[in-house]
Amino acid sequence: MSSGRDNTQAxxxxxxxxxxxxxxLAYRKRGDLANPLLFFVMVISLVPLGISPDSxxxxxxxxxxxWVVALLASLLSMDSLFRGDYEDGSLEQLLLxxxxxxxxxxxxxLAHWLMTGVPLALIAPLLAVMLSVPGEALGVLLLSxxxxxxxxxxxxxxxxxxxxxxxxxxxxxxxxxxxxxxxxLIFGTAAVHNAASGLxxxxxxxxxxxxxxxAIALAPFAIIAGLRIGVDx
Amino acid sequence: xxxxxxxxxxxxxxxxxxxxxFYQMSSRWLPWLSAITLGLLVWGLVWGLAxxxxxxxxxxxxxxxxxxxxASFLAMVGYYVMAIAGIVGLVWRMKMAMWVLRAxxxxxxxxxxxxxxxxxxxxxxxxxxxxxxxxRITSMLILLFLYLGVMALQNAFENEDSGNRASAVxxxxxxxxxxxxxxxxxxxNTLHQGATIKFTEAPSMHMDMFKPLLLMIVTFYLLYALVxxxxxxxxxxxxxxxxxxxxxxxxxxxxx
Numbered sequence: 001m002s003s004g005r006d007n008t009q010a011x012x013x014x015x016x017x018x019x020x021x022x023x024x025l026a027y028r029k030r031g032d033l034a035n036p037l038l039f040f041v042m043v044i045s046l047v048p049l050g051i052s053p054d055s056x057x058x059x060x061x062x063x064x065x066x067w068v069v070a071l072l073a074s075l076l077s078m079d080s081l082f083r084g085d086y087e088d089g090s091l092e093q094l095l096l097x098x099x100x101x102x103x104x105x106x107x108x109x110l111a112h113w114l115m116t117g118v119p120l121a122l123i124a125p126l127l128a129v130m131l132s133v134p135g136e137a138l139g140v141l142l143l144s145x146x147x148x149x150x151x152x153x154x155x156x157x158x159x160x161x162x163x164x165x166x167x168x169x170x171x172x173x174x175x176x177x178x179x180x181x182x183x184x185l186i187f188g189t190a191a192v193h194n195a196a197s198g199l200x201x202x203x204x205x206x207x208x209x210x211x212x213x214x215a216i217a218l219a220p221f222a223i224i225a226g227l228r229i230g231v232d233x
Numbered sequence: 234x235x236x237x238x239x240x241x242x243x244x245x246x247x248x249x250x251x252x253x254x255f256y257q258m259s260s261r262w263l264p265w266l267s268a269i270t271l272g273l274l275v276w277g278l279v280w281g282l283a284x285x286x287x288x289x290x291x292x293x294x295x296x297x298x299x300x301x302x303x304a305s306f307l308a309m310v311g312y313y314v315m316a317i318a319g320i321v322g323l324v325w326r327m328k329m330a331m332w333v334l335r336a337x338x339x340x341x342x343x344x345x346x347x348x349x350x351x352x353x354x355x356x357x358x359x360x361x362x363x364x365x366x367x368x369r370i371t372s373m374l375i376l377l378f379l380y381l382g383v384m385a386l387q388n389a390f391e392n393e394d395s396g397n398r399a400s401a402v403x404x405x406x407x408x409x410x411x412x413x414x415x416x417x418x419x420x421x422n423t424l425h426q427g428a429t430i431k432f433t434e435a436p437s438m439h440m441d442m443f444k445p446l447l448l449m450i451v452t453f454y455l456l457y458a459l460v461x462x463x464x465x466x467x468x469x470x471x472x473x474x475x476x477x478x479x480x481x482x483x484x485x486x487x488x489x
Binding site for chain 1: 323375378379381382385386389390392394395398399402403405406407409
């Protein structure tokens with residue numbers, strides 16, 4: 001019994017150490033952290049310039065545009081998820097370790113979400129105000145983006161793992177992953193639209209949560225398979 | 234499991250993994266399969282386009298259904314074929330299964346395109362527009378993207394085996410999309426009509442229209458199998474071109 005508990009504790013310690021490593025690595029490259037966020041803000045500011053500064057039109061389009069651009073910003077940051085570890089050989093070491101790969105992979109994704117998804121979600125309500133999205137929808141926008149970007153990180157990691165061995169893979173990664181992002185986008189925007197028009201957004205949010213649960217349960221298998229293929233090839 | 238039936242199946246399965254055996258056997262099947270498919274295709278098209286009754290509301294324009302529905306059917310079935318081939322290829326490391334995946338990807342993409350294109354042509358007289366962002370059409374477009382993504386990933390690797398395995402993983406992941414296509418009609422009930430053929434109820438269309446449609450669906454299954462086998466034979470020749478049996482076939486002029 002006690003050895004089982006020790007083992008579990010060791011696993012937890014191991015996972016926490018992995019998370020700490022990822023966060024430190026990300027903190028050391030602070031410049032890269034700001035890039036998806038800057039991209040998000042800049043592209044959103046193109047929307048009124050490209051379409052119209054008319055606030056009634058922007059209120060209609062705003063939440064959808066924010067979701068689409070958040071999707072793209074998350075996608076752009078995906079390519080580097082396993083790239084550094086692959087190039088310096090630490091990914092190979094991870095694959096050779098006796099411990100299950102699940103913890104390091106999930107911690108890497110958690111760190112990625114904390115570094116890109118959460119900031120994107122936090123800044124989204126500010127941009128939504130600039131695009132005249134109704135005030136009632138801001139909370140739901142934040143919540144739906146928090147869940148949605150976690151889904152993006154998990155599903156995008158599948159694409160990042162499958163293309164890890166390829167040079168200049170970011171375009172291919174987008175082609176592979178965008179179709180898989182579509183359901184999340186649909187329900188995310190549905191939640192915000194419902195909130196903006198005074199309806200309950202509990203349904204779409206619940207489905208987003210279901211997507212997240214499904215992605216947490218299933219995506220690691222595909223990610224680990226993809227990483228093995230990349231390291232073997 | 235020692236029954237003779239099981240032994241026969243197992244034997245067949247093992248033989249199926251042999252490119253040489255498959256190539257030789259399919260050379261024997263192909264003339265029959267092509268003749269039957271062509272015959273049924275002519276029969277089904279003439280029946281559907283000329284003899285089936287005109288639709289009360291849509292007139293003759295509904296007749297594109299005899300192309301649109303079978304193509305959409307097989308576009309989705311084709312994805313399952315790819316996914317099953319991918320699972321077999323990943324689990325048993327069976328190279329023939331990976332070649333099936335390679336052979337099925339462009340075929341499925343073309344069928345999905347035909348489905349979208351014929352749908353657009355049908356949409357113009359019926360709904361008055363070439364394209365609507367209806368759930369079912371959009372899902373079909375996503376299916377096309379999935380096919381294209383699989384094909385792009387297959388060809389991105391220098392090492393073909395890695396490309397095959399990566400695209401097999403992607404195919405299995407993308408399979409999540411197929412139930413969404415099916416369910417989408419119920420999820421977002423929009424412009425597109427609900428599914429016409431349900432296995433649990435009597436068809437909502439008249440029998441005189443339904444029978445040729447069923448014939449066309451069966452024909453498209455055969456057509457799919459025919460083209461898949463032909464693509465697979467090309468894959469086999471490409472990979473086995475240095476082997477003795479292919480050289481002998483080529484020298485004797487019996488490649489086709």
